[in-house]
Amino acid sequence: MSAGRLLSVLLSLQSRGRMSARRIAEEQGVSVRTAYRDLARLQAAGVPVYAEPGRGGGYQLLDGYRTRLTGMSEGEARALFLAGLPGPAADLGLAEEVAAARLKLLASLPSGPREEAARTAAAFHLDAPGWYREPERTPYLPLFVEAVLTQHAVDVLYRRWRAPREVRRRLRSYGLVLKSGVWYLVAAAESRISTYRVSQVLDATVTDERFDRPRDFDLGSYWTSYLDDFHKRRYTGTATVRLSPRGLRRLPDNVPPEVVRAVDSTAAPVGDSGWVEAVIPTESTEHACGELLRLGVDVEVVAPDELRRAMADTVAALARAYGVE
Structure with a gap:
């Protein structure tokens, strides 16, 4: 038996309210049977833990019970x-x-x-936004904080990347996430949970409508799943490229980490010049062309032909613009 685990279970019940034995087991990394034993030990120690039967039931502390802890390390x-x-x-x-x-x-x-x-x-000081980028303006962020905490729906005018560009939504806000200096709102619109960039909210009004956040919704788990799905949808193709030694050194500063990892795992030498050939993931021909052009003469696209032609056409257009035939 772990005294630290029992304390962790007690604090979880105190801070979160009702929890199922399965949820407790998952958080503590133990079996459901062990979670039941831990709950029984808390009850035996005089902690007022009681079970609520039925659908949506679980274990919780008697209303008003709080433990006072001292000896913080x-x-x-x-x-x-x-x-x-x-x-x-x-x-x-x-x-x-x-x-x-x-x-x-x-x-x-x-x-x-x-x-x-x-x-x-x-x-320690946290400066979340990345280099070469101004922090985003998020005038409605405090409003969403209040909406998340009070569980009030919000009517928004939102600007998105596809047509129609501006849409109106009634959002039931489940949580906020800070990612690389950018704030995102996780909210339900009708029956679908989606992610919204807070800086793209053009107008927002808190409504009188109240909602109940699903008990089984976990913001951290949702965000991890969202990122996994985003990366799967983001890269829809591949390209074969050759990189010079200088191109390899410059790679991390000019392309996303996923591309760098792909080069690290697939790179094979080409002759004795130090150049390597690798297969990288791509979003689209236009996007890949823009990223690879940052490397200049230190990269050559081998395939597909569509991307190779796009690189050649762009370089030719640049030559004409600068008066070079």
Whole structure:
């Protein structure tokens, strides 16, 4: 039996409310049978855990029960301060709240963890947006924070990449995700869960409609599945290319990681010049042409013929533009 696991189960019930034994088992990495034993041990220790039978039932704590924990370690205090980095909190409209919470947490810690937490807060700064890109404007982000927490539907005017470009939706917001400095909203429109780029919301109004977020919805799991599906849909073809030694060095700065990994796994030498030949994934002929042209003379497209012609036509057009015959 793990005392740490029992504590983790207790804190999960305290913070999340009703949970099934299967959900507890999955989170703790144990069997369902072990989860039942852990719940029984908590009950035997006097923790008011009770079972709610029937569809949608599970285990939960008696209303109002809270455990008070002391003895926070230096590592735990350090992790809490890293979890409250101010950049994303400011985006969400929570900068003052996070700052106040950090001060209260710091004041409540004993001297050792307090000093360690203060050193951590002073040594890390998060700047999420990538280089060469301005942070996106997200004026409606605080509105979506409120909608997620209060479970109110939001009417939006949204700009998307395909026609019709501007559409109206009523969204039931399940969560927000920060990815490489870009905020995304995960929400249900009618019966379908989709992902929306917050910066593309042109107008938003909170409605009086309330909704219940599905109990079995997990934002982290959804996002992982969404990314997997995105990458599968993104790359629909392949191309065979040859790269010079300098092209190989420049590759990570000019193409996505998926292309770099493909070159690393398929590269084969071509002669004694240091050039290699590899097979890379491609989105479309136009997109691949634009990416590979960044490498200039350090890349040659071998196949398919359509991409090879597109590269040649673009280079020829550039030569004409600069007066080179």
